[in-house]
Amino acid sequence: GYYGEYGGCFLPEILTTTIEELKAAFQDIKHDPSFWQEFEQLMQSYSGRPTPVSYLANLSAKLGGAQIYVKREDLNHTGSHKINNVMGQGLLCKRIGKSRVIAETGAGQHGFATATMAARFGFDCKIYMGAVDVARQRPNVFWMENLGAEVVAVQDGQQTLKDAINECLRDWVTNMHDTHYVLGTAAGPHPFPEMVSYFQSIIGREARGQIQKIAGKLPDRVFACVGGGSNAMGLFQGFLDDQAVELVGCEAGGLGPGEGNHASRLAYKDASVGVAQGFKTYFLQNKDGNMLHTKSVAAGLDYIGVNPALVHLWEQKRVRFEAVTDAEVTEALKLCMKTEGLIPALESSHAFARAIEEASKMSKDEVILINQSGRGDKDIFTVADALDDDHWKSFIKTKAEHYGA
């Protein structure tokens, strides 16, 4: 469970048996070719995979540099790549005979996906979500509840993703006999980083063949946003062996460098190695090892830690890390909407923003591939606020009056 010195499994003793069972089950499915087939089949019939790669002719022409292609994870059922991991873990959960699933969620996409999976597999489901995230991602909460999940607003700590993970661990140490913890990103204790990356590798497996077919060559640079790291790991795995393909992880730069202003672990210099939430990686923490507050317009990137394999690849200079500020994200989103009719999620817009910045400096025969990890519909409240949209505000006010405010 280690990548260089990062990773591992740091959990209370009470979970040892559960984790061993999970590791064994994951080994089983990894070596059972019929599992991947079943998984692919499920993703095809339920989620519409393979997702396409779209060529952005307008944006490429406008920037005048590299040719830009986008892997369209936003077209998945529930609107993001999160469903890949969740359906994989759903199949695994069935194999190990558990009847209840729990999950943390930041942007709400993972919770939405998990609630969907639970409905489809017939599992009981409880979703932990930081109270701050509940407030900023209420539409997802609404759908989770209607899909039959119980959503718990976590009031501890910073009330965001990391606190939801803590709360999941607390639930898990209590209910592991019937409960599987569907961790949503490629972080946390082994085997989660490996397992989540494994299910998400479906993105890269598809994308490699697709881009070769459509662009006629492998991409020169691949961009993905990195919160925990699952969509980035998912796509990057398709190109790890292609040394000429540069991999770029795009972190949440928030307001810019400086402790508490962002959620960038590697691109900025405010993080250091630590052990928390079950694994060893770079964390945004102070010298005592207490975690810093993080800040980002994208709830799904607003996380203190990062996938351990990505850290290792960064140290080996196989993956380059860049931070993108909230302001740059909003501009990139606006440009994508108007130029190509795409609405990337705020998370994915980080990858777009960085790609847009670099594309114009690249030559026209170079190829960029961006992971559109999710769609921006879910972000309407956040985006409307970021754009300070007056029509939206008066709509909400009218609605509130109608509700007797």
Place this chain on the structure above:
Amino acid sequence: GYYGEYGGCFLPEILTTTIEELKAAFQDIKHDPSFWQEFEQLMQSYSGRPTPVSYLANLSAKLGGAQIYVKREDLNHTGSHKINNVMGQGLLCKRIGKSRVIAETGAGQHGFATATMAARFGFDCKIYMGAVDVARQRPNVFWMENLGAEVVAVQDGQQTLKDAINECLRDWVTNMHDTHYVLGTAAGPHPFPEMVSYFQSIIGREARGQIQKIAGKLPDRVFACVGGGSNAMGLFQGFLDDQAVELVGCEAGGLGPGEGNHASRLAYKDASVGVAQGFKTYFLQNKDGNMLHTKSVAAGLDYIGVNPALVHLWEQKRVRFEAVTDAEVTEALKLCMKTEGLIPALESSHAFARAIEEASKMSKDEVILINQSGRGDKDIFTVADALDDDHWKSFIKTKAEHYGA
């Protein structure tokens, strides 16, 4: 342009040349095999087609009757089947050299799709939407505007879809020299019913092969909701020649029978043949030929007329029509969410509701195919109201306070 006695082209003389040009262009593309290829290719790379057919094992088992399959148009880019027609007309618009598009929209999905297409093709875009629909579908309006479209809230008449169509016709008679009217449903003057149905036939073409492969046979019954009729025509066309396949159109029953309570043209007895909005069909109208008010929880079905080919097929008893009330729709939606993790749009939920009612009375070796024409995310304000969700209300109130209400 006629199906039995229905259809035709009833437009002001000033549009004759424009319509002739459009008819000719449509004939051209219909007989140009490379066009359909280009269209399919575009839909594949941009919208993720083919959309899958999902088997609903849980729902089928719960109802204990027919095996239920769903054609997943909700997985399209922009979240509904509307994108099929819109991208087709976008290609056509490019061929005839127009630089501006206009469209009416009810639920907002067609407007959203058109704004997306316009962004992608680089057309100027104006969307007409009834003021009532603007109010109930604000999220779509927000995205249309951000995609670069101008959205006009139509204050005339009932302030819904039909009034938006009138306003489009007014724009068109003024600006036909540079403007193509992207009609959103398979209604209106010839060649629109045929043309929209043609682009939407991609649904049925895909679905026929898919269901045979997955279910091992053709469906016994096919259900689709019918507003103007584009998603129904799209799917039904795949099975028209299969006489054993029963086709069921599901209309908006609103509060139930009675003038002004619903938008059911054929299942209830409140409509009669008339000529309006450019074509002859069954309309909800009074004895003087003035249109009645319509009512439905689903903005996209809230329309006075219906595709002329469907009327003809209904008279020939090839398509059966049923009405589904708002209350039945809400129940069906809740059941789908909890049982299968699907969130059909309120429009599509009409088809689900009727299929659910009939499935339990069918035998286990019978097969049902439902068209999930769109996803329900867009309906969050309406669904939250229909479910009287308190969390949602207090969220909106808080948000409004934050905006200084």
Place this chain on the structure above:
Amino acid sequence: MALNEYIASRKQNKDLLLMTHVVCGYPSFEANLKELEIMAEAGVDFVELQFPFSEPSADGPLFVKANQIAVESGVTVEQCFEFMAKVSQRFDFKVLMMGYYNTVFKMGHEAFVDALKAAGGCGFIVPDLPLEEAKPLHDYAKTQDIAPIVLMTPTNTDERLQTIAEAADGFVYVVARRGVTGSKTEMDAEVGEFLDKCRTLSPVPIGVGFGVSAKEDLEFLAKHADMGIIGTAALKAWERGEEKALRDFFASLGLL
């Protein structure tokens, strides 16, 4: 035919005939009568009585509102015919039905034409009934000496104008520009050329509408057409100040 003779006789006294327009029942039938009295005083030759329809997709904002309010206030087709009968008895000008095809279709072609004739109407203008669909209605109308008025428009090809000309009866309604009723039309050389072409092609007199609102417009039309058609401008005057304003409007045209 009767209508041709009427036009010929009226043209003996003036260069340009005039047709005006009211929306039946808007703001009320009483108001309509007051409008018509002023129009009669101004010497108009024809009046279109618009039968209100719920989907007036070829009309501009003012007439849209008028149609909508009339429909909502319960104006029926029957009332419109009754009003037409009263009007055609009381006034010298000729009366035409103007409206949308669904009104006609719902009554049935023969019932409609018969009612129109009984009410003293001389023709009808139905802008959303194209020639291709019009034959049964037009054929029957002609047997009853009711003139189906056809429209020529600036987007028509010469070939199409020829076809329209062949179907013309009574007079041809020439649409001066693209768009719906109610906006101003710039009466320039291009419009003049188009009108001259229509006049040449048409076997019957031509009337010109859409955006006709000022004395200069009528002076321009006198050179290129047989009749001016004033719609929105008159209603706009009425909305501004009822009888007084409407009188002032016709006075500004040099007609009062």
Place this chain on the structure above:
Amino acid sequence: MALNEYIASRKQNKDLLLMTHVVCGYPSFEANLKELEIMAEAGVDFVELQFPFSEPSADGPLFVKANQIAVESGVTVEQCFEFMAKVSQRFDFKVLMMGYYNTVFKMGHEAFVDALKAAGGCGFIVPDLPLEEAKPLHDYAKTQDIAPIVLMTPTNTDERLQTIAEAADGFVYVVARRGVTGSKTEMDAEVGEFLDKCRTLSPVPIGVGFGVSAKEDLEFLAKHADMGIIGTAALKAWERGEEKALRDFFASLGLL
């Protein structure tokens, strides 16, 4: 080892030793001292001083809140060690560090153990450091006569319990049930059997924690273990009414 001897000597006078818990700096170091004075009066044998951490994922709601507030109010690791030095000088009971591994990791293993020793601590309990990851820290601690306390839990296989037993030093912390700290544990036959198994396997005394809160619990544990561990129950008492309530609580246990 020193700790074994201490336990043996304390056990001569009573059936069941007692370990209690405070969160350093919550609600304040002053309050901690008052709590500790009462605990000392009650004759507790060990006290865990929890070093507050921002992600206390193995703790229940009350300790989560305590950790969070302590961290937010600026309690540092340095202050915790200073406090530990003061406490171990002033009181008879032995003091252990309780906390999460990141606190240890950020200091470095040796620096941590050295500081702990310098502050008079006798061991540490780090619940999120599993045996597989613990060896370097444990090895160094043992060279410094600092006891790394390992945990046995009811979900462990017998094989795993054996492995834990082999790594045990000082005493074994037996977790009475699944879950986080703070909820009530039903001390039933099943728990008794499990404790007996642990006691049999363990080469060192066993202390039992998680949900120990009442006199009956201690009576039960006296039959199956060497030490009771009271955490949340004491803090709950303090929250209810500070010194008075905490005294009442220990009185209810028969210790005051």
